[in-house]
Amino acid sequence: MGKSSIDKALTPEKFENLKTKKPPKNSVGFGGIKATLNQVSKYMNPADALKLSFKINQKGGFDCPGCAWPDPDDERSSLGEFCENGIKAIAEEAQNKTIGTDFFAKYAVDELASWTDFKIGKSGRLAEPMFLPEGATHYQPISWEDAFKKVGKHLNALNHPDEAVFYTSGRTTNEAAFLYQLFVREFGTANLPDCSNMCHEASGSALSETLGIGKGSVTLDDLYKAEVVMVVGQNPATNHPRMLTALEKTKKNGGKIIAVNPLPEAGLIKFTNPQNPIKLITGGTQIADVFVPININGDVAFFKAILLKLLEQEEIQGNVLDKEFIETHTSGYDAFISDLKRHSFDECLKASGVSKDIFKEVFDLILNNKKIIICWAMGLTQHENAVDNIRELVNLLLLKGSIGKEGAGTCPVRGHSNVQGDRTVGIWESAPQAFLDKIEAKYGFKPTTKHGYSVIDAIKAMYDKKAKVFFGLGGNFISAVPDTSYSAQALANCNLTVHVSTKLNRSHLVTGKEALILPCLGRTEKDYQKTGLQTQSVENSMGVISSTKGILEPCSEKLLSEVAVVCGIANATLKARSRVNWLTYRNDYNLVRDDIEEVVSGFENYNKRLKNPSGFYLPNGARVREFKTKTGKANFSINKLPEWQLKADELIMMTIRSHDQFNTTIYGLDDRYRGVFNERRVIFMNKEDMKVRHLKEHDVVNLKSEYNHTIRKANNFKVVGYDIPKNCCATYFPETNVLVPLDSFAHTAKTPASKSVKITIEKL
Numbered sequence: 185m186g187k188s189s190i191d192k193a194l195t196p197e198k199f200e201n202l203k204t205k206k207p208p209k210n211s212v213g214f215g216g217i218k219a220t221l222n223q224v225s226k227y228m229n230p231a232d233a234l235k236l237s238f239k240i241n242q243k244g245g246f247d248c249p250g251c252a253w254p255d256p257d258d259e260r261s262s263l264g265e266f267c268e269n270g271i272k273a274i275a276e277e278a279q280n281k282t283i284g285t286d287f288f289a290k291y292a293v294d295e296l297a298s299w300t301d302f303k304i305g306k307s308g309r310l311a312e313p314m315f316l317p318e319g320a321t322h323y324q325p326i327s328w329e330d331a332f333k334k335v336g337k338h339l340n341a342l343n344h345p346d347e348a349v350f351y352t353s354g355r356t357t358n359e360a361a362f363l364y365q366l367f368v369r370e371f372g373t374a375n376l377p378d379c380s381n382m383c384h385e386a387s388g389s390a391l392s393e394t395l396g397i398g399k400g401s402v403t404l405d406d407l408y409k410a411e412v413v414m415v416v417g418q419n420p421a422t423n424h425p426r427m428l429t430a431l432e433k434t435k436k437n438g439g440k441i442i443a444v445n446p447l448p449e450a451g452l453i454k455f456t457n458p459q460n461p462i463k464l465i466t467g468g469t470q471i472a473d474v475f476v477p478i479n480i481n482g483d484v485a486f487f488k489a490i491l492l493k494l495l496e497q498e499e500i501q502g503n504v505l506d507k508e509f510i511e512t513h514t515s516g517y518d519a520f521i522s523d524l525k526r527h528s529f530d531e532c533l534k535a536s537g538v539s540k541d542i543f544k545e546v547f548d549l550i551l552n553n554k555k556i557i558i559c560w561a562m563g564l565t566q567h568e569n570a571v572d573n574i575r576e577l578v579n580l581l582l583l584k585g586s587i588g589k590e591g592a593g594t595c596p597v598r599g600h601s602n603v604q605g606d607r608t609v610g611i612w613e614s615a616p617q618a619f620l621d622k623i624e625a626k627y628g629f630k631p632t633t634k635h636g637y638s639v640i641d642a643i644k645a646m647y648d649k650k651a652k653v654f655f656g657l658g659g660n661f662i663s664a665v666p667d668t669s670y671s672a673q674a675l676a677n678c679n680l681t682v683h684v685s686t687k688l689n690r691s692h693l694v695t696g697k698e699a700l701i702l703p704c705l706g707r708t709e710k711d712y713q714k715t716g717l718q719t720q721s722v723e724n725s726m727g728v729i730s731s732t733k734g735i736l737e738p739c740s741e742k743l744l745s746e747v748a749v750v751c752g753i754a755n756a757t758l759k760a761r762s763r764v765n766w767l768t769y770r771n772d773y774n775l776v777r778d779d780i781e782e783v784v785s786g787f788e789n790y791n792k793r794l795k796n797p798s799g800f801y802l803p804n805g806a807r808v809r810e811f812k813t814k815t816g817k818a819n820f821s822i823n824k825l826p827e828w829q830l831k832a833d834e835l836i837m838m839t840i841r842s843h844d845q846f847n848t849t850i851y852g853l854d855d856r857y858r859g860v861f862n863e864r865r866v867i868f869m870n871k872e873d874m875k876v877r878h879l880k881e882h883d884v885v886n887l888k889s890e891y892n893h894t895i896r897k898a899n900n901f902k903v904v905g906y907d908i909p910k911n912c913c914a915t916y917f918p919e920t921n922v923l924v925p926l927d928s929f930a931h932t933a934k935t936p937a938s939k940s941v942k943i944t945i946e947k948l
């Protein structure tokens with residue numbers, strides 16, 4: 185008997201060998217360079233590494249498969265736009281080890297599942313298509329043609345197209361994403377959940393409603409010119425390292441930085457630019473002028489406290505708010521103010537956990553400046569009231585008229601390198617009607633207008649056997665989603681699970697009755713098709729479209745590009761009933777871009793403009809004060825103070841990234857900036873919370889979450905005393921995803937609330 189799918193889905197609950205040190209205050213510097221060299225020398229061919237490091241994020245080079253932080257429009261460093269975690273991302277992709285028939289013949293699926301995520305990821309690049317027949321213990325090789333036929337057969341056997349789920353992770357390029365959603369819609373469903381559902385969906389939701397565009401409004405240039413930049417719920421030193429270079433520039437121009445975070449994250453406090461050798465020696469720039477140690481989910485309360493004080497000061501001074509902006513460009517001001525006035529400043533400040541002194545420092549900066557940018561990431565989007573978090577920060581920007589002008593606006597910092605582009609070109613389970621109409625006009629079939637499944641809906645549908653085929657274009661679904669045990673059962677209930685992937689991951693091991701692994705080219709690799717070497721394109725966090733072209737030879741001859749895989753499957757599934765000539769697209773990606781230009785607005789002269797070395801900006805209404813909302817104006821919103829009620833023994837837990845991971849890909853076992861080495865099964869706790877529970881450093885504990893009468897458990901974590909507010913704690917994702925309840929998600933956006941999980945701790 186094999187292991188159950190639930191066992192296979194969980195990361196093994198065993199320890200490595202934890203060492204802790206005092207967390208450093210500084211980020212990057214020599215430590216970063218050392219860590220990078222380590223990673224590269226362990227996993228890459230040195231000639232490839234050198235070649236790649238000069239081309240990463242260069243004009244005409246390839247887009248880093250790491251984060252979505254933009255590249256400077258003008259000058260770029262000749263070293264390549266270097267960042268430690270960018271190099272780790274490419275070292276991971278450009279590994280010189282490959283796995284195929286022999287590897288899968290040697291290791292049964294159950295055995296692979298007993299490995300840690302770190303070990304699974306280090307097995308090498310997937311080199312050929314593999315198939316797991318029903319009841320088999322090992323994957324076997326399969327030809328591409330047979331693999332396509334198998335997918336087509338399963339899809340065509342469904343009672344309704346809605347019984348299939350088509351997931352996307354955010355590395356997929358615009359070209360592959362556009363064709364993929366086109367195939368899915370022609371097949372007859374809108375079941376297009378994506379990683380965005382678990383990431384910035386709450387931002388998209390809040391920003392569309394209030395500002396008429398689901399993306400941020402600022403450019404890099406704005407960031408340099410801002411007077412105040414707030415960095416809220418974000419850990420840039422690890423997750424967007426090049427952002428620190430931009431913030432350094434903001435500071436050089438006289439701007440001030442406010443960091444709002446339960447943890448004193450290293451790079452926020454001090455950053456040594458690796459491109460500046462003098463700074464490497466003399467020490468770095470202090471990034472945050474004010475650090476605000478906020479309670480987990482204290483943000484609405486904190487913003488309300490600022491809003492209340494602004495109002496109070498307006499009544500005294502009369503020149504605090506931008507009245508002209510409010511009158512001309514906004515709607516809902518009166519209702520917003522009367523609701524705001526019902527709150528007490530003291531209560532809000534108390535709920536935020538911020539001291540009066542720190543509040544005053546923040547408030548003075550907001551009061552006395554007019555060009556404010558607010559940046560944020562998962563610390564705001566992964567809560568039940570995530571949409572409120574973002575709507576409330578928009579309220580602040582609106583009061584100050586800090587939107588749609590130089591040096592001011594919204595800056596949701598995106599995760600995956602093309603997550604924003606995927607959505608722009610149609611990966612959306614609830615795409616707007618205007619987009620669907622354009623698809624119909626262009627291709628002559630009527631896409632369904634029914635909304636499809638988001639990630640959470642998809643899991644429930646598979647669990648309830650309403651969906652029977654799971655297809656993943658990239659990503660690692662089982663490790664990324666909440667409620668691991670429930671979700672594993674959901675995948676196991678499917679007839680077929682398919683993953684288009686570069687690397688082996690846990691999702692290949694938690695399978696439906698049958699399973700396929702379809703290996704594809706990565707960003708760093710050359711993509712040869714009939715008409716020659718192909719270029720693809722991506723959109724960064726600030727709405728710039730640019731080209732990306734791999735420079736290494738593919739690691740195996742049996743890889744296909746994502747575009748080729750999508751075309752192959754569409755062809756095998758839809759056959760003669762398709763209105764689309766899939767094979768011509770596969771041969772020439774320029775043709776895909778011609779179609780995107782016709783269907784998606786803002787892509788005029790796409791092929792031509794893509795040749796511009798810096799790419800081109802997509803139109804952005806909020807950037808120019810054209811708010812395409814229902815009222816035609818920027819909308820104030822009314823947001824409730826969250827009512828947190830922790831029981832006496834409960835803590836609120838955020839699940840965060842260590843410095844050595846990219847989402848579910850574990851680069852290494854250290855979290856250097858937090859002083860944690862060689863272990864991921866740790867829980868960061870406030871020392872007083874440890875004391876009342878009689879816990880010492882490195883004691884072993886089990887974690888339990890109880891939600892709507894369901895108990896979820898994760899065992900074996902070592903306690904690390906840390907500078908974190910009382911009643912708050914932190915663990916790493918994905919080890920504790922098993923504790924995140926499926927039904928705890930952001931209202932209206934359905935982003936899993938993986939930053940506010942109530943847990944109790946059991947000492948062993």
Ligand SMILES: Nc1nc2c(c(=O)[nH]1)N[C@H]1C(S)=C(S)[C@@H](COP(=O)(O)OP(=O)(O)OC[C@H]3O[C@@H](n4cnc5c(=O)[nH]c(N)nc54)[C@H](O)[C@@H]3O)O[C@H]1N2
Pocket residue numbers: 250251252269383416417418419420422423424444445446447449478479480481482483561562563564598599600838839840841842843845846847848939
């Ligand atoms: N190297 C690397 N780069 C990455 C990734 C990666 O895993 N590794 N992931 C990519 C992806 S997909 C994404 S979405 C981004 C993620 O980038 P981040 O959002 O920076 O990632 P997290 O580790 O989830 O960090 C969330 C931060 O929010 C803080 N926080 C948690 N709860 C709260 C709260 O209630 N209020 C406030 N104010 N702060 C809070 C945490 O202390 C932490 O510093 O990074 C992208 N880039």
Ligand SMILES: Nc1nc2c(c(=O)[nH]1)N[C@H]1C(S)=C(S)[C@@H](COP(=O)(O)OP(=O)(O)OC[C@H]3O[C@@H](n4cnc5c(=O)[nH]c(N)nc54)[C@H](O)[C@@H]3O)O[C@H]1N2
Pocket residue numbers: 249352353354355356379380382383384562566599600657658659660661663664665666684685686687688689704705706707746839840841846847848849917918920921924938
């Ligand atoms: N508890 C908790 N859960 C979370 C989060 C959290 O903060 N806490 N964060 C959430 C967020 S923000 C996100 S974005 C999701 C991430 O969810 P996903 O995007 O699903 O997960 P990743 O770990 O980024 O996916 C990694 C896999 O993608 C494949 N891959 C890499 N590059 C390519 C490529 O170029 N093409 C293809 N086809 N495949 C490729 C590799 O096989 C690799 O194993 O997780 C979410 N889950």
Ligand SMILES: [Mo]
Pocket residue numbers: 379382383384598599600
């Ligand atoms: Mo993300």
